[in-house]
Amino acid sequence: RLYPDDEGMPEALFRKAYVEMQLDRKTEALATLETLLKDFPSESRVPDAHFWRAQLLREKNSLKDAEDALRAALASNPGDDIKREARFSLAMVLLQDSRETEAAAIFQELVDDPIRSKFTSQQFAWLSDYQFRKHDYDSAVKTARLLIKQTDDKKWVQAGWTLAGKALRASKKLTEAEEAFLEALEIDIHTQSFAQSTLWLAEILMEKGKTREAESYFRLAVTRCSTIELQPYRIYAYSGLGHAALAEGRKNDAVKYFLTVSLLYKDDVMLPPIMAETIELLDEMGLKEEAQKLRRELSSTYPASKEGRDAAEELAKEDKD
Secondary structure (H helix, E strand, C coil): CCCCCCCCHHHHHHHHHHHHHHCCCHHHHHHHHHHHHHHCCCCCCHHHHHHHHHHHHHHCCCHHHHHHHHHHHHHCCCCHHHHHHHHHHHHHHHHHCCCHHHHHHHHHHHCCCHHHHHCCHHHHHHHHHHHHHCCCHHHHHHHHHHHHHHCCCHHHHHHHHHHHHHHHHHCCCHHHHHHHHHHHHHCCCCCHHHHHHHHHHHHHHHHCCCHHHHHHHHHHHHHHCCCHHHHHHHHHHHHHHHHHHHHCCCHHHHHHHHHHHHHHCCCCCCHHHHHHHHHHHHHHCCCHHHHHHHHHHHHHHCCCCHHHHHHHHHHHHHHHC
16 A cells, blocks of 8 residues: 555656646646645655646646746756756746746747757747847847758748848848848748848848849849738838939939839838938929929828928928918
8 A cells, every 4th residue: 555655656646647648638637746746845756746737737828827837846956957948948938928028038048058959940030039129139140040050941941041131230240141131032932031131131232332233132022022911121122222223313213113102002100201202302303293292192191200290391381482
């Protein structure tokens, strides 16, 4: 007969819970682990019991209880394997609970740990993007390169090069960024990353004064950013075509591109500056009637924007005169 204080009981309970998990009897497994923790709170299996209890709770979407269980596992002097597994699981729970900052802090520490082999491509991509948003560009590049190294999925490789290029560009490492975007474009899969890399490569080429090359990529970007979700990038692509034409002294072409984006698209943030620039160019070219028409469009469509208010003031001044 086995008694609750038998030395073998904690191990027997843990093995019972493990078998129950294998048989997908999760409710029974959870109860068994809770019995182990209640009756044998000082046994060596306690860290493991907390850890596996957390996994079961997470599957039930009981995120707060799962977090508590993982923190209990980490506080119970676990071995190295359970410790890294618990930290990784805790990061996932925190991310699932929309606590990005806490999750990122753990993920960032674990990218140098062997457990990074368990990172999904999506987790690498999320972390790189998070680091970028926090202006930690070196870390963003490092994480993106780990994504590239760890995945065989071409879509994720492409995403990794795009993320790396974005962070390198923000670091003013334009040549390295250009190389990263070209690597992304070598993978002929038409994803959001493909469209972004096309546009951002065009912008880098413009910054480098390679206007004609830039214009070619802006044209490609217009085509590749044709879906609704990529509309903001298409606006930038049309605007880029306008600036490339201006740099080449082709004002008529520039106006055509600027007017295309000004009249076909709506965006409270992106469009007012483009429309204001177009008005200035039209005035400069002596096309006063067209400038006034666009000024009225700007003031009526985006009245809350600085550019819209400026346009309204200019119209009022001219009406008074």
